[in-house]
Amino acid sequence: MTESHIIQLPASAPRDQLHRPLHDLRISVMDRCNFRCPYCMPRETFHEHYQFLKPTERLSFEEITRLTKLFVELGARKIRLTGGEPLLRPNLSELIAELCAIEQVEDVALTTNGVLLEKHATELKASGLNRITVSLDSLDDDVFTKLSGGFKGRDQVLNGIRAAQEVRLLPIKINAVIQRGINDHTVIDMIERFRNTGIIVRFIEYMDVGNRNHWQLERVVPSSELHAQIHARWPLHALPGNYHGEVAERYGFDDGAGEVGFISSVTQAFCGSCTRGRLSSEGVFYTCLFATQGLDLKTPLRNGASDDELLNMIRNTWLQREDRYSELRKNLQEHPLRKIEMYYIGG
Ligand code: SAM
Numbered sequence: 001m002t003e004s005h006i007i008q009l010p011a012s013a014p015r016d017q018l019h020r021p022l023h024d025l026r027i028s029v030m031d032r033c034n035f036r037c038p039y040c041m042p043r044e045t046f047h048e049h050y051q052f053l054k055p056t057e058r059l060s061f062e063e064i065t066r067l068t069k070l071f072v073e074l075g076a077r078k079i080r081l082t083g084g085e086p087l088l089r090p091n092l093s094e095l096i097a098e099l100c101a102i103e104q105v106e107d108v109a110l111t112t113n114g115v116l117l118e119k120h121a122t123e124l125k126a127s128g129l130n131r132i133t134v135s136l137d138s139l140d141d142d143v144f145t146k147l148s149g150g151f152k153g154r155d156q157v158l159n160g161i162r163a164a165q166e167v168r169l170l171p172i173k174i175n176a177v178i179q180r181g182i183n184d185h186t187v188i189d190m191i192e193r194f195r196n197t198g199i200i201v202r203f204i205e206y207m208d209v210g211n212r213n214h215w216q217l218e219r220v221v222p223s224s225e226l227h228a229q230i231h232a233r234w235p236l237h238a239l240p241g242n243y244h245g246e247v248a249e250r251y252g253f254d255d256g257a258g259e260v261g262f263i264s265s266v267t268q269a270f271c272g273s274c275t276r277g278r279l280s281s282e283g284v285f286y287t288c289l290f291a292t293q294g295l296d297l298k299t300p301l302r303n304g305a306s307d308d309e310l311l312n313m314i315r316n317t318w319l320q321r322e323d324r325y326s327e328l329r330k331n332l333q334e335h336p337l338r339k340i341e342m343y344y345i346g347g
């Protein structure tokens with residue numbers, strides 16, 4: 001393990017049952033979304049009468065900041081804001097500025113579908129946001145529209161990416177979920193477009209998150225297959241990980257045109273180094289993307305719990321954590337009946 005892989009932990013940092021520290025916190029700031037990606041929020045379920053949270057049911061910025069400080073006390077150093085669509089949350093930059101001001105926080109990032117990015121890029125940068133990840137599953141207009149659930153937003157997303165480049169929200173990463181027979185034929189186009197731009201495209205294996213996306217293993221395109229396809233056109237070499245717990249495997253183009261990443265959550269599970277906790281928009285703490293239940297922090301928070309009380313609840317939950325769903329997936333006789341939905345806790 002190189003120096004850059006070692007996580008410096010505070011004395012108070014708990015380790016879970018598999019000796020994993022809590023290092024990354026993903027905060028969902030908004031359960032609503034302006035897309036209806038079929039693999040995440042299929043329209044048949046998330047229709048116009050679907051009951052999303054009321055604004056008062058979502059954690060306020062003050063509550064998120066208070067809880068984040070407690071997570072930081074327990075070791076969290078990297079914060080990622082997500083959703084739903086985080087840019088639908090009014091005045092998000094104010095929250096980012098508060099999170100960036102927390103002394104031990106080393107990195108604040110955001111994952112967005114990019115539709116509102118052009119509008120917000122300048123204020124996001126001014127608030128202290130370090131970098132941005134934009135989800136973009138295909139550059140093909142028709143495929144894009146199908147994968148966003150009927151929204152024709154591709155050009156808006158591309159304008160958002162350009163705006164993020166201009167204000168230097170760097171490095172920009174693009175996340176593309178690849179499904180066999182749906183968008184796997186557009187992978188090479190995507191690489192061609194973003195080589196030599198400094199933008200890092202990362203391909204994500206389609207996951208069985210939630211209960212509503214009708215996931216089928218046959219739809220998963222293993223990263224090894226995509227790697228071979230890309231390598232045949234533009235030879236690749238492996239790059240070292242940036243930090244312990246990084247989910248993407250990095251590869252550089254031999255001709256120096258940049259890098260590409262693969263997130264192989266299904267074919268090469270990385271639970272052993274999973275240091276991520278997740279806070280839902282209504283204040284429930286989850287220790288795994290595939291969790292069936294979490295720790296409600298909003299109720300005690302609103303009932304006047306002290307910081308020490310909340311800290312102990314979070315610490316005890318982390319100490320008991322033994323999640324490794326992706327490693328167990330293929331051996332599970334029965335899959336959990338009610339997993340948490342992706343839009344609710346974020347990716
Ligand atoms: N709305 C924002 C966006 O799309 O970037 C943030 C939230 S979204 C839930 C976060 C990430 O989860 C996106 O990159 C999305 O592609 C990914 N995601 C959603 N459902 C997925 C699935 N079934 N398998 C793999 N990734 C998924």
Ligand code: SF4
Pocket residue numbers: 033034035036037040041083084085113135343
């Ligand atoms: Fe919305 Fe992101 Fe889910 Fe698509 S992946 S429906 S953009 S939350």
Ligand code: SF4
Pocket residue numbers: 270271272274276287288289290323324325326327
């Ligand atoms: Fe982490 Fe759970 Fe994913 Fe494993 S399945 S990498 S424990 S979030």
